[in-house]
Each structure stands twice: as C-alpha cells, then as structure tokens.
Amino acid sequence: MSAGILTFAVLSIIGIALAAVRAFRGSSQRAKLGKVALVKIAALPAGRGGPHRRDQPCAGRHDRRGALLGHARRRRRVRALGEDQPRRAVLPPRPPGAALALRQLLFGHRVTRIITVAAQLKLADAMDEMPRSVAAVAAAVGADAAALHRLLYALASIGLVTTSAPDQFALTPLGACLRSDAPHGLRSWALMESADYYQTAWDQLLTSVRSGAPAFESAVGQPFYDYLDRHPADGANFSQTMKEVTTVIVDAVLAAYDLASVQRVVDVGGGYGKLLTSLLQRYPAMRGVLLDTPAVIERARPQVQATPVADRCELVGGDFFADLPAGGDLYLLQRILMDHDDEASVRLLRNCHRAMTAQSRVHIIQIVLPSSEADAARHLLFDGAMSNLNMFVLGLGAERTERQYRALLASAGFTVTQIIPTRALMSIIEARPS
Ligand SMILES: C[S@@+](CC[C@H](N)C(=O)[O-])C[C@H]1O[C@@H](n2cnc3c(N)ncnc32)[C@H](O)[C@@H]1O
Structure with missing residues (x-):
C-alpha cells in the first residue's frame, strides 16, 4: 500500500469516527432533553408552582434550547440542500418525548377532577400519615371500596397519598392540604374549581x-x-x-x-x-x-x-x-x-x-x-x-x-x-x- 493511500485510509477512518461521535452526542443530547421534559411534566401535579418553579428544570429554557438546536440543524440541512429550498416554518415535534409530555399535560383535567373528588369526599379528613386500609377509608367517607381503590392509586400517582402495601394508603403533606382543618389548606379552592x-x-x-x-x-x-x-x-x-x-x-x-x-x-x-x-x-x-x-x-x-x-x-x-x-x-x-x-x-x-x-x-x-x-x-x-x-x-x-x-x-x-x-x-x- 502506498503512503498516499495509507494516509487517505487513516484520514477516512478518523472522519468516520468523528462523524459517529457527533451523531452519538446529538442523540444523547436529544435523549437528555426528552428526559428533562418528562421529569418536568411528571413533577407538575405535585409541584407548588407547576413546571415553572425556580428550583426545577425550567420548561422555557429547555424548550428554547431544543428549539435552538433544531434551528442550527435545520440551517445546516438548508445549506446542504441549497438556499433556494423552501424553509419549514414550524419545527416538527421531537418524538417520542414531546408527545408523551403533551399526553401528560392533557391529563390535567383528570388530575383536577381526581383532586376535587377527594375534596368532595373529605378523603383527607379520613386519613393521616399512618397507612389505613382501603376498606376503612371507604367506610369512613361513604364510598365503594373497589372504586375508591382506583381513586387512591390515581392520587398516589400524583403524590397526594402513598401506598406501602396493595390496599394500604397514607396521606402525604401535599394530600394533607385537602384537610378541612389544614392550617395552609386549599380544600375550598378545590371545591370552587369543580363548582358548576x-x-x-x-x-x-x-x-x-x-x-x-x-x-x-x-x-x-x-x-x-x-x-x-x-x-x-x-x-x-x-x-x-x-x-x-x-x-x-x-x-x-x-x-x-x-x-x-x-x-x-x-x-x-x-x-x-x-x-x-x-x-x-x-x-x-x-x-x-x-x-x-x-x-x-x-x-x-x-x-x-x-x-x-x-x-x-x-x-x-x-x-x-x-x-x-x-x-x-x-x-x-x-x-x-x-x-x-x-x-x-x-x-x-x-x-x-x-x-x-x-x-x-x-x-x-x-x-x-x-x-x-x-x-x-x-x-x-x-x-x-x-x-x-x-x-x-x-x-x-x-x-x-x-x-x-x-x-x-x-x-x-x-x-x-x-x-x-x-x-x-x-x-x-x-x-x-x-
Ligand atoms: C378576589 S377577592 C379578594 C379578597 C381579599 N382581598 C383577598 O385577597 O383575599 C375580591 C373581593 O372584592 C369584593 N368586592 C367585589 N366587588 C366589590 C364592591 N363593588 N364593593 C366592595 N367589595 C367588592 C369581593 O366580595 C371579594 O371579597
């Protein structure tokens, strides 16, 4: 093999390796951004100020970063295609993170309904930080035990109660804000939000x-x-x-x-x-x-x-x-x-x-x-x-x-x-x- 061919082969391998590293960095960056969006949305129901709390990842910042990355990629693509190519005005969503995050936001009205039904049942008044059985809580609030079990699981998924065994639930500090006697409670707000x-x-x-x-x-x-x-x-x-x-x-x-x-x-x-x-x-x-x-x-x-x-x-x-x-x-x-x-x-x-x-x-x-x-x-x-x-x-x-x-x-x-x-x-x- 001549020295020229050898040099060309080595340079080609280095080029391919660099392209692979760039591609890997890009995909891990996308994966990271997708993960941040999911964590942020998952924190929404339990967070004090929703997705914009100062101490949580900031939706706007990450969305803007995502948008900037997308913008840079798009510019490179447009340059490769030639400037006369039509530009896309709207960024395509980043699947699947964006769609899953949107799906969680769409559950917002269910989250409100779950919380307001708990308030109407005075569920928090019948619970405290010690685990209680679903049957006992159902009897205390006058509910069907099997249906209440599903409601309690839904409440556990948004952090208002915890579950230590399949049919044992306890109130969290967040759930305690629904108690009628909570010093910093919002039970009336929950009732207002669901009022006709x-x-x-x-x-x-x-x-x-x-x-x-x-x-x-x-x-x-x-x-x-x-x-x-x-x-x-x-x-x-x-x-x-x-x-x-x-x-x-x-x-x-x-x-x-x-x-x-x-x-x-x-x-x-x-x-x-x-x-x-x-x-x-x-x-x-x-x-x-x-x-x-x-x-x-x-x-x-x-x-x-x-x-x-x-x-x-x-x-x-x-x-x-x-x-x-x-x-x-x-x-x-x-x-x-x-x-x-x-x-x-x-x-x-x-x-x-x-x-x-x-x-x-x-x-x-x-x-x-x-x-x-x-x-x-x-x-x-x-x-x-x-x-x-x-x-x-x-x-x-x-x-x-x-x-x-x-x-x-x-x-x-x-x-x-x-x-x-x-x-x-x-x-x-x-x-x-x-
Ligand atoms: C949004 S609430 C705020 C209440 C209280 N300042 C607070 O921060 O909790 C508005 C208050 O204004 C009262 N209000 C509305 N129109 C009024 C009026 N024309 N004259 C006197 N009070 C009025 C309402 O009854 C209500 O209590």
Whole structure:
C-alpha cells in the first residue's frame, strides 16, 4: 500500500469516527432533553408552582434550547440542500418525548377532577400519615371500596397519598392540604374549581377565544360577583377560598414590609379579613376597617369576632366604587385590581385617592406579570398566566405588568414609590397621591 493511500485510509477512518461521535452526542443530547421534559411534566401535579418553579428544570429554557438546536440543524440541512429550498416554518415535534409530555399535560383535567373528588369526599379528613386500609377509608367517607381503590392509586400517582402495601394508603403533606382543618389548606379552592358555575364558564373557553367575549356572563346569566351575591353557598365558598389563599401568602406579605408607623388601615374588598386581622395581630397599636359587600361582611363578622383583634376592627358593608372610609393612612387592595378592567380600576383608585390624606399610601398586593420571557421569575409566568386567562373567562379584569400598573396608578393621580416582591408570588406596589 502506498503512503498516499495509507494516509487517505487513516484520514477516512478518523472522519468516520468523528462523524459517529457527533451523531452519538446529538442523540444523547436529544435523549437528555426528552428526559428533562418528562421529569418536568411528571413533577407538575405535585409541584407548588407547576413546571415553572425556580428550583426545577425550567420548561422555557429547555424548550428554547431544543428549539435552538433544531434551528442550527435545520440551517445546516438548508445549506446542504441549497438556499433556494423552501424553509419549514414550524419545527416538527421531537418524538417520542414531546408527545408523551403533551399526553401528560392533557391529563390535567383528570388530575383536577381526581383532586376535587377527594375534596368532595373529605378523603383527607379520613386519613393521616399512618397507612389505613382501603376498606376503612371507604367506610369512613361513604364510598365503594373497589372504586375508591382506583381513586387512591390515581392520587398516589400524583403524590397526594402513598401506598406501602396493595390496599394500604397514607396521606402525604401535599394530600394533607385537602384537610378541612389544614392550617395552609386549599380544600375550598378545590371545591370552587369543580363548582358548576366555574365549570360552566370554562366550558365556553373555545367560543370565548374565538369571539373575544368573556364566557361567564353568557354562560351563567349574570356578572361574576352578582352571581356570588345571589348564591350564598357558592359565595361563602368563594370567600373561604380567598381566605385560604391569603392564609398561604400572608406571612410572606407581612414580612416584606414594616408597617409599624401605620395607625389606621382600610382593607378594600378584604373578604373575611384574614389579611387585616393578621396585620392587627402583628401591630397591637393599629386599628383597621374591613370593607366588602354587605353579604360578605355579614359572613365575615363571626370570623373576625373569633380573633383576638375584633375590638380594633371595624366592619363596613358597602360598594368600593361608591364610597370608601376616609382618613386611613394605609389603603390595602389585595387581589382587587385584577378583577377589573382599566376604566373600573382607575375609578376605584380615584375613590381611594379621594378618601386619603396627602400622607396616606396605597398598597396594591398582586402578582406582577413578568414583562418578558427573559424575566427571572418564570414561576410567576405560570401562576400569572393561569390567573390572567381565568380573569378573561370569568369576565373580570386582567393580570398586569409593572408598566401597566404604573400607567394605571398615574391615571388615577398616584406616583409609585416602591415595588417590593414577596416570597409568595405577590408583590407590594406602594403608591402615594402625586
Ligand atoms: C378576589 S377577592 C379578594 C379578597 C381579599 N382581598 C383577598 O385577597 O383575599 C375580591 C373581593 O372584592 C369584593 N368586592 C367585589 N366587588 C366589590 C364592591 N363593588 N364593593 C366592595 N367589595 C367588592 C369581593 O366580595 C371579594 O371579597
């Protein structure tokens, strides 16, 4: 064999080997990405913030990386074919990881139904961290043992219960959030999510997205808060849900801001008063006014009276668009403005403005939507996006970005003095009369 042929053969073998290594790297990269997507989706039902938790692999980042890899590959392919070849506008899905991940997301409504049925059965109240037999749990909640067995397996698959033997199940900390007496529970939320009035509106999502018209009023026959006013059982469960959510976030909200200098606080649309009574307990010299609709205030009364701060808390039933108690040095609007469009929000803020003194301030406690995907707080995108769509379906307002809040407040005669993120999704937007 001549030296030239030998050199050619060696170079060919090296070339083939390099191509094989590149191909192997590419396929293992694809396999890795597919695996991340599956792990991420599998974690969805059990995770606090769904797939966008900061401490979990971030869907957007990996999807973008996948998209970039695909883009580079496509460019190479197009170059090989010649620039005049038509470009594909849409990336083909990456089988089978993408399809399997999508299939798991499609089970989302089953997951919700499984959890809400557990809440309706008060299953968590009949269980604790010690394993119990299916027969015993079925007898306690009045269910068919064989059917309940399947439900418990489904609940085990999403982390609400564990199973140590084929017919033995125990509650996990996640499942314990469905207990009626859980200090940070969400049983009322589960009941609200499955309530007829809520489902009927969500059933109209396709029509609403096509037409641009919100679903709730046409599906249920009246605006959201009118409906709650006229249906006391649903109204009471909604207020209880708001109280549950406040209980989950209140420590983070109170820890984010020192209010020791405040003497009189007005909680505008304060529901059952969880935020206000927590504030009054933290600051013994503070007095407060809880304002909500007359129906909500009547139901709030026994709840406030059961707290040690009832004597410092005045209850006012009214309409926050009509009149607000004057002279507070702090006005709280927690999860109020997302219920209203810009016009109504400005009206409400101007009402606050009228009731305030020059030294008063308003605290708007809301999710602040990230203004771009590059925003670090990706978990806010999940909660914010879900709430934003929910506001549309229910015919209410919208979640907003920082820029939108600043514009809204400026229109109502306020200047934003600071925006403080809290540990629990919400930010505090502080504004003072300009
Ligand atoms: C989304 S909830 C928030 C409740 C509470 N701020 C919280 O964060 O848990 C909105 C509240 O505004 C009250 N609300 C709605 N329209 C109102 C009005 N026109 N006047 C007074 N309160 C109203 C509702 O009854 C409800 O309690």
